[in-house]
Amino acid sequence: MLPGKAYIQTHGCQMNEHDSHRMRGVLVAEGYQMTESPEEASLILVNTCSVRHNPENKVYSFLGRVRELKQTKPGLIIAVAGCVAQQEGENILRREKSVDMVFGPDNLFNLPEMIERVRGGERVLMTKWQPNEQRVQNFIPDEWVDKGHVEGCKAFVSITKGCDNFCTFCVVPYTRGREVSREASSILREVEDLVSKGAREIWLLGQNVNSYRAGSHGFYELLQEVSEVPGLKRIRFTSPHPNDWNDRLSDLMAANPVICNHLHLPFQSGSDRLLGLMRRGHSVAEYLDKIAHMRSINPDIELSTDVIVGFPTETDEDFEGTLRVLEEARFAQIFPFKYSPRPKTLALKMDDDVPRDIKESRLARTIELTQRISEGDAQRYVGTEQEILIDGAHPRERGMMSGRTAGFRPVSLRDDSIEIGDVVRVRITRVGGHWLHGDLVEQDRDKSPFEGGSRGMSSETVVIL
Ligand code: SF4
Secondary structure (H helix, E strand, O other), X not given: OOOOEEEEEEOOOHHHHHHHHHHHHHHHHOOOEEXXXXXXXXXXXXXXXXXXXXXXXXXXXXXXXXXXXXXXXXXXXXXXXXXXXXXXXXXXXXXXXXXXXXXXXXXXXXXXXXXXXXXXXXXXXXXXXXXHHHHHHHOOOHHHHHHOOOEOOEEEEEOEEOOOXXXXXXXXHHHOOOOEEOOHHHHHHHHHHXXXXXXXXXEEEOOOHHHOEEOOEEHHHHHHHHHOOOOOOEEEEEOOOHXXXXXXXXXXXXXXXXXXXEEEOOOEOOOHHHHHHHOOOOOHHHHHHHHHHHHHHOOOOEEEEEEEEOOOOOOHHHHHHHHHHHHHHOOOEEEEEEOOOOOOOHHHHOOOOOOHHHHHHHHHHHHHHHHXXXXXXXXXXXXXXXXXXEEEEOOOOOOOEXXXXXXXXXXXXXXXXXXXXOEEEEEEEEEEOOEEEEEEEEEEEEOOOOOOOOOOOOOOOOOOO
């Protein structure tokens, strides 16, 4: 009997998106067809995030809804994966009787075994940490390295997982474990395979990507070698930590045209006192010095960042410091969050004393300021030519295609002859909100080997501000 259809719902970061992509690969290899509708699925998997409180709540409300489906479809398998699964483990099985399996990020390649056990009548829990050697192997077991598939023109490749930094607000070290780095040879093999299947842009992923260290390879050596893979047009990576960012890496980025001209470097707060309470391990001045060096050798670099507002004890003065960093660093994009206490973290012991309305107004001010800076700075593109990788249909404007500059600015253009995966030169004619609009300059299109051009399918979610 065929296993039927599988539905995956994903919450959270790119790491989770990537895990879901790999779980899709495992399920398809097991004979499942993927579906967008939970109602027609025989396996429903929710890949969870616990970095903020909200996504966690959404998971339980989703489980409440699929519980009803199980009453009409007794063979339905319901699985919970990801960070909430790792953190809550058995509690989920206790709280939601309809759930059949709960497993952490390190166990996704055990899906076939877990499904088999559920079919045999068990409820399965797989969240135990493996020894580090096993965790390195678990990035992608050898037999899966060449089985990746490419959707659109971009592909994600994990290079580190876990984190040893234990910032006081962050749950990641508890849900993703201690940091391990993957063998460089395995990473290169996967990148070569994905490029041969049509990937033009590779995203190197890790919680702390630039503390990568495997044998003689640090992040610098890895970036250099990945950039030499024939046919690869662009490399992006996320997220680096300021402590592990150095001028040598900035120099490499400025000199190597395959490494995109965009750096996402979280700064979290513009107050040294709060950075200390967060255990970030650097000061505001140290952060800004790194940015200043980067801009001095690479004036066109685009920057983005993460900011937390309303961390315990944050005063108006602390927050003004955050606004000053936003002014000085001139980020094109920020991912701002209102602080919420997370289980097991050290900050949980602090009094969450900033009132909700103040958190909200600070959040709004960070967004408003960055929007103003980013949209103002975007004017410098008008009249210039930019190389754009076409990544899909415009999410809102019918008949328009979209792509990204090397600096990660979204660009919209109309041309019936371009397809997803094309690298084209575009003259920027105007700025509208955070979008650049332009016209095709020359059709020296560098064709993607990707054959299923699927015009009309956007290959990513655009998240700006
Ligand atoms: S470095 Fe990043 S992932 Fe690690 S604990 Fe800090 S915020 Fe979390």
